[in-house]
Amino acid sequence: MKKYPFILLVFLFLTSCIPVKTVTAVLTSEPSSPLDGQWQGTGSTPDGKSFKVFLTIQNSALAGLIYNFTGSNGIPCTAIAYGQIPIPNQPKITNNTLESVLGDDVTISASFESDSKSAGRLAIQWHDRQPNCNGDYEVTWSATKQIPQISQSANAPKPNAPNLFETFIQILIFGLSNGAVLALNAIGVTLIYSTVRTLNLAHGDVFALCTALVTSIINIIGIKQNWPPMQIASGLAFVLLSAMGLGALLSVGVERLAFAPFRGHSRLAPLIATLGLSFILFQGALVWRTFQGSWIPGEHRSVPGIPEVPTDGIPSLLPEINLVKTLGLPFNIIIRFSDVFVILMAFALVAFATWFMSKTRTGKAIRALSQSHQMAEMIGINVNQTIRRAFALGGAFAGAAGFIFALYYSRPFGSHGAQSGLFAFMAALLGGIGNPIGALVSGLLIGVVSSLSDYYLTAQWTPALLLALLVILFAWKPTGFGGEGEAESTTVRDSIILTAPAQGAGVKRWFILLLIALAVAPLVLQSGQIILRLAVIFILLTLGLNLALGITGMLDLGFAASFGLAAYITALFTSKFDIVLVLIIGAGVGAFLGLLKGLLSQRLRSDFFAVATLALGLLVRQVIINLDFTGGMGGIGGISAPHFLNLSLLGQTQKYYLVLGIVTLAAWMSHRLIASRTGCAWIASSEDELAALSVGVDVGRSRTISLMVSSALAGIAGALYASTLSFVEPDLMAFHVSSMILTMVILGGAGNVTGAFVGALAIILYDKSIIPQLADWLALIWPKDAFIGSVPDIRGASFFNFGIVLYLTVLLRARKK
Structure with a gap:
């Protein structure tokens, strides 16, 4: 119970650090500009929806914007996110006009006809906050300046606008409801992790697929809000059981495929295997999307470059009641029935999980296993069976969380992939591994902090804040809060993942042949030099990760951050x-x-270090996206060509040989490093940490140097990418890039310099050359209007291909051992 006061202290500290802002501006009797003051008006959309608009003007700048309207089923919708705009971001009024993009969801234009009359337009994109308010609105509005009442308090709110207390309570309600869903998913994570002590990177995909199943079944059955209550309840009960069943089935499948084959032999292999399965499940989500009712073959209607996952929404099936108004309470607050429902469901399921863990035979076995595998086995517990049941229970909780998420938001979860379960693991870590009540408390805390950040900072910085908190938590508490049981004080080299550095004359001959082939390739091939250059840049990246993982044994899942950040610089x-x-x-x-x-590596063991680097990589990417001068998601183009001693390297061939020369130098350096005293220290620290310490190796310093050299090679690769390809974008730092580089290292053999060449060339040429050509060939020979269907989209199967290669490589290596 000692960790709960700590969690409360963290919450109080975070909220105390937030500057207090009022929704409405301070009224002054002596405005500094004729336009300064409070403006209030009305507007409407082309289809007749009415809006109320509240503007705050200070120093001839827009200091605040609040608007409200009535959503579907009579639900009031109030937007307070821009109630107080930070001074540096306040758009100025020039020549009595205002044009500004306040954020991704609001654009405002205004014309001030006089000191007391104004009119303009609002472009609003309201999504995800309240399902009955969601929509895109084009509002034409007019407003008049309100005469300040000197007798009123300086901070008196305007009618129909929430005051400071009401605003805080509203933010708290949003945070608690969002945090409750996160907490439910965190319970599944904490139950699974407590038994295997290795993070399941496929858990987020299990949750996302369960939300897709919920929305698909509801749409197939056709459940509507106007059905009789008992009929709705029975239909939803069936959907809940189906979601829990799918979650349990997928989770047990992950255990059988990614954990059971490596149990007792490797810590890294299950982590990498679940990463491969995560890609395969992600591919399943992409295929699922094509079977939904809104899918139009050949049409891509979402963000270009982003794969389409299931998106079909469902009708709102929970009663849309504002409990504050229903109870006649004198507050301008919206507490919907659905908010209370999701919070109560979270408490109910946590109570069930707590009872199950403390009272049932299986629950007690899971708790014993979380403390010590050896002791549990000695007292007669079937370890394999208990782990399998823990995965089934964790998967069922993921299904229940998916059901509640889909009902609450009326849509499936939109984030798939290994990183999608990161915040659930954060909640599990903060609440104490194996502790459902702790997961609930920490999930609610994270939800509240997110809502506070959305309002008092900006929504775009909330993910960065949470990722930064996750990295800090990892560094502060390497084994988690309340983590009991087995702790790994020393590490031993993972013989399944980490192969011995390849040596000998035969290896050197293959290495020389590969260099010769790469040197003559531009002379033989008339086209495709850009693909070749990209492949050689990825060889450099693979060489870098090979030093960290293959030689030192440190799995860096945020490796692409060094690559992308250097490219942006x-x-x-x-x-x-x-x-x-x-x-x-x-x-x-x-x-x-x-x-x-390297500093993180001195605090964290292998799998926690891997997740910490993943969070750090995502943090760097989010910061790059959020900064104004980096081009956002669009990236930066038109980068100058490289030059050396006033000689510009404009030609494609010149750029290629520049990159190849750097890569050749890096490969030679890698060979020399591995054979040097420093390389021997790296290998010793990964072979047996305790033995390395006993012979005088400074393991922490050795790992830090290895990670610095590894990331420096990634930084050089980023500089070459930006200089020779003349374009950078945030996706250079995306998690799938780190995963692709990891696949190259594993395929070529971790610790093998020549294998780094083979793995990188195989993956890039397969993805960028072989697959497109094979797709074109299939399109030519595929019989048209045949009963067997349209041409298979093999280009769209890249996630499955990477996932299956990564998984099978790890599995085959394990079987050879």
Whole structure:
């Protein structure tokens, strides 16, 4: 129980650090500009929906915007996110006009006809906050300036606008309801992790697929809000059982495929295997999307470049009642029945999980196993069976969480992939591994902090805040809060994942042949030099990760962050410098991130370190997206070509040989490092940490240096990418890029320099050359209007391909051992 006061203290600290803001501006009797003051008006959309608009003008700038309207089923919708705009972001009124994009969801234009009359337009995209308010609205509005009442308090709110207390309570309600869903998913994570002590990276995909199943079944059955209550209840009970069944089935499948084959032999293999299964399940979500009613073959209607996952929504099936108004309470607050429902469901399921863990035979076995596998086996507990049941229970909770999420938001969960379960693991870590009540408390806390950040900061910085908190938690509490049981004080080299560094004359001959083939390739091939250059850049990335993982045994799942950040630094600041200086700066940027990872490595064991680097990589990407001068999701183009001693390298062939020369130098350096005293220290620290310490190896310092060198190579690769391809984008730092590099290392053999060449070339040429050509060939020979269907979309199966290669490589290596 000692951790609950700690969690409360964390919450109080976070809320105390938030500056107090009022929704409405301070009224002053002496405005500094004729337009300053409170403006109130009305507006409407082309289809006749009415809006109320409240503006606050200070110092001839828009200091606040609040609007409200009535959503479906009579639900009041009030937007307070821009009730107080930070001074640096306040758009100025110029020549009595205002044009500004306040955020991703609101654009405002205004014309001030006089000191007391104004009119304009609002473009609103309201999504995810309240299902009955969701929609895209084009509002034409007019407003008049309100005369301040000197007798009123300086902070008196305007009619129909929430005051400070009501605003805080509303934010708290949003946070608790969002946090309750997160807490339910965290319970499944904590139950599974407590038994295997390795993170299941496929758990987020299980949850996402369960939400897709819920919405699909509801749409197939055709459940409507106007059905009789008992009929709705019975239909939803069937959907809940189906979701829990799918969650349990998928979770047990993950255990059988990714954990059972490696149990007792490897810690890294299950983690990497679940990553491969995560890609396969992600591919399943993409296929699922094609069977939904809104799917139109050949039409891509979402964000370009982002794969389409299941998106079909469902009707709102929970009673849309504002309990505050129903009870006649004198507050301008919206507490919907659905908010109370999701919170009560979270408490009910946590109570069930707590009872199950403390009173049932299986629950007691799971608790015993979480404390010590050896002791549990000695007292007669069937370890394999108990682990399987824990996975089934965790998967069932993921299904229940998916059911509640889909009912609450009236849509499936939109984030798939290994990173989608990261915040659930954060809640499990904060609440104490194996503790359902702790998962609930921490999930609610994270939800509230997220809502506070959305309002008092901006919504776009909330993910960055949570990721930063996750990294700090990892560094502060390496084994988690309330984590009991087995702790790994030393590490032993993972013989399944980490192969011995390849040596010998035969290996050197293959290495030389590969270099010769790459050198003559541009002379033989008339086209495809950009693909070749990209492949060689990925060889450099693979060489870098090979040093961290293959030699030192540190799995860096945020490796692409060094690559992408160096590419952005090159694009923004250094592209006009000499290429030698550009590469040095890129290496320095990468080495800095490597230093941060090295500091984490001195605190964290293998799987926690992997997840911490994943969070750090996602944090860097989110910050790059949020900054104004980085181009957002659009990236930066038109980067200057590299030059050396005033000689511009404009030709494609020149750029290719520049990259190949750097990669050849990096490969030679890798060979020398591995054979050096430093390389021997790296290998010793991964072979047996305790033995390395006993012979005088500074393991922490050794790992830090390895991660810095590894990330420096990624930084050089980023500088080369930006300089030679003239374009950078946030996706360079995306998790799938780190996963792709990991696949290259595993395929070529972790610890094998020549294998790094083979793995990178195989993956890039397969993805960028072989698959497109095979798709074109299939399109030519596929019989038209045949009963067997349309041409298979093999380009769209890339996630399955990467996942199956990664999984089978790890599995085959394990069987050879």
